[in-house]
Amino acid sequence: MKVLLVHPSGLMYTEVYLRLEPLGLERVAAACRAAGHEVRLLDLQVFRHRHFRKMLDTWRPDAVGFSLNYLANIPEVVDLARLTRDLLRDTLVFVGGHSASFTAGEILAHARGARRASRRGHDRGRGTAPRLIGLLDAALPARDLLVRRRKYFIGVLDPCASVEFSRGCPWNRAFCSAWTFYGRSYRKVGAEVIGEDLARLREPGVFIVDDVAFIHAEHGQAIADEVERRNIRKKYYLETRCDVLLKNKEVFARWKQLGLSYMFLGVEAIDEEGLRRHRKRVSLGKSFEALEYARSLGISGR
Numbered sequence: 001m002k003v004l005l006v007h008p009s010g011l012m013y014t015e016v017y018l019r020l021e022p023l024g025l026e027r028v029a030a031a032c033r034a035a036g037h038e039v040r041l042l043d044l045q046v047f048r049h050r051h052f053r054k055m056l057d058t059w060r061p062d063a064v065g066f067s068l069n070y071l072a073n074i075p076e077v078v079d080l081a082r083l084t085r086d087l088l089r090d091t092l093v094f095v096g097g098h099s100a101s102f103t104a105g106e107i108l109a110h111a112r113g114a115r116r117a118s119r120r121g122h123d124r125g126r127g128t129a130p131r132l133i134g135l136l137d138a139a140l141p142a143r144d145l146l147v148r149r150r151k152y153f154i155g156v157l158d159p160c161a162s163v164e165f166s167r168g169c170p171w172n173r174a175f176c177s178a179w180t181f182y183g184r185s186y187r188k189v190g191a192e193v194i195g196e197d198l199a200r201l202r203e204p205g206v207f208i209v210d211d212v213a214f215i216h217a218e219h220g221q222a223i224a225d226e227v228e229r230r231n232i233r234k235k236y237y238l239e240t241r242c243d244v245l246l247k248n249k250e251v252f253a254r255w256k257q258l259g260l261s262y263m264f265l266g267v268e269a270i271d272e273e274g275l276r277r278h279r280k281r282v283s284l285g286k287s288f289e290a291l292e293y294a295r296s297l298g299i300s301g302r
Contacts, residue, residue: 001037004061005029006080008073010045014272016052018154019045023162023209024097025067026141034139041145056087063092068100068107078111083105094127107276136167136189149203154237155262157205163197165189165223188219195226198234208238215244218249227258235261242290249293256297263299265290 007022014020022043029039040059042052055061066077081093100107103128123220143149143161148161168186214220224234236259245252246266252260267287270285 160205
């Protein structure tokens, strides 16, 4: 079967602050290829709709899958799905990703032009319930399917690849959907697998896409061992929590020596009441302490 995987166009900030490679689709592509399918990946962050239509006309895929991580991309994905159905009547069209999993009924209703989905209409076409894959180590991302790899960046890390060390979040912050999506699970990619993935990358910058980096100190140290053993030299950008940074100072200090250059720290509020409402469970004092520690390491923060 010929499978075309499509990432929708970038939002405004993808032209200004970051444009990330479609790592999720690369993982799906790897799984499809392992199952014996012929796969192509088209990222509309760096290509245009005319390229999508040309691929439908010339390659004529048997299945077209759209990634939908952001609600703002729903109208575009609906339009592209309609175009696919108009040109290729027998092609399987499917949509997945973070936002699609939460709003499947609403997307289907929007596609049908309805204000609201009926109970019956809400269920028809939404597919099986999402479930966690067995092992994150099963297959390395199919990075070779991206034709324009040097188009991806975050801040001054340009070009920049994306790498996943872990998936999920054990906390239940009021503003975050990651913990509801993954059921508060937290799973890690094996250190050797990560080392192999990093060693394949030509980009000088790496964005660690984890919701919270280095929750478990031993995992961060094991990956660092692999990076040192393979003599991998990159600049890294990650996101983490203030309490995780303070708890695992030695891990972040070691990664600073390995190239950690930028860190996004979740503070979310500047008063104790705001933190309580967000279910953050980190005091304002600890947040400021974490910021000062990051500065002491010489890491640029946001």
